[in-house]
Amino acid sequence: MINRTELKNNWSVFLDRDGVINKPFPGGYVRKPSEFTFLPGSLFAFNLLSNIFKNIFIVTNQQGIGKGIMTIRELEDIHRQMLGKIKENGGRIDRIFFCPDLASKKPNCRKPGLAMAQMVKKEFPAIDFRKSYMVGDSLSDMEFGKNAEMQCVFIRSNDNDETNVSNIPVYSSLLEFARTL
Numbered sequence: 001m002i003n004r005t006e007l008k009n010n011w012s013v014f015l016d017r018d019g020v021i022n023k024p025f026p027g028g029y030v031r032k033p034s035e036f037t038f039l040p041g042s043l044f045a046f047n048l049l050s051n052i053f054k055n056i057f058i059v060t061n062q063q064g065i066g067k068g069i070m071t072i073r074e075l076e077d078i079h080r081q082m083l084g085k086i087k088e089n090g091g092r093i094d095r096i097f098f099c100p101d102l103a104s105k106k107p108n109c110r111k112p113g114l115a116m117a118q119m120v121k122k123e124f125p126a127i128d129f130r131k132s133y134m135v136g137d138s139l140s141d142m143e144f145g146k147n148a149e150m151q152c153v154f155i156r157s158n159d160n161d162e163t164n165v166s167n168i169p170v171y172s173s174l175l176e177f178a179r180t181l
């Protein structure tokens with residue numbers, strides 16, 4: 001267990017969005033603020049995480065943009081609402097990184113590739129990925145974290161039952177993870 005002073009001074013937490021912070025939209029993409037619903041406890045989790053970590057980032061694949069199902073402006077509207085609610089509840093997110101690319105585009109910036117990690121490094125050169133957690137609900141999140149040498153944490157929700165996460169700590173929610181720190 002890493003002590004709280006060390007976490008506060010030096011550690012970052014990287015969060016996937018859909019399935020970690022909010023409910024994945026059934027059969028598709030969250031396209032507008034009204035389709036965004038926080039998962040139980042995730043707002044309070046940000047309150048805790050904000051007091052624990054030096055940096056809090058989101059890294060999210062948003063292929064709906066590449067598919068033309070939503071625009072970057074709509075994504076920004078969703079994030080503005082999300083950040084507002086998190087702030088109202090005493091939490092914060094320092095920066096959101098997203099990849100709009102289609103999975104079929106080569107090369108692309110999607111997890112598990114490290115393009116978003118490179119974007120982070122460019123903007124925040126002091127970040128040490130070996131002093132970072134990656135919290136996600138899919139294997140691609142775990143591979144991204146592993147590729148960047150982060151500590152991985154898996155959130156097992158109702159509709160993801162990915163089994164092959166041996167040697168990775170598994171929690172039922174972001175709040176459950178935050179409470180262990």
Ligand SMILES: [Mg+2]
Nearest residue numbers: 016018019137
């Ligand atoms: Mg996810």
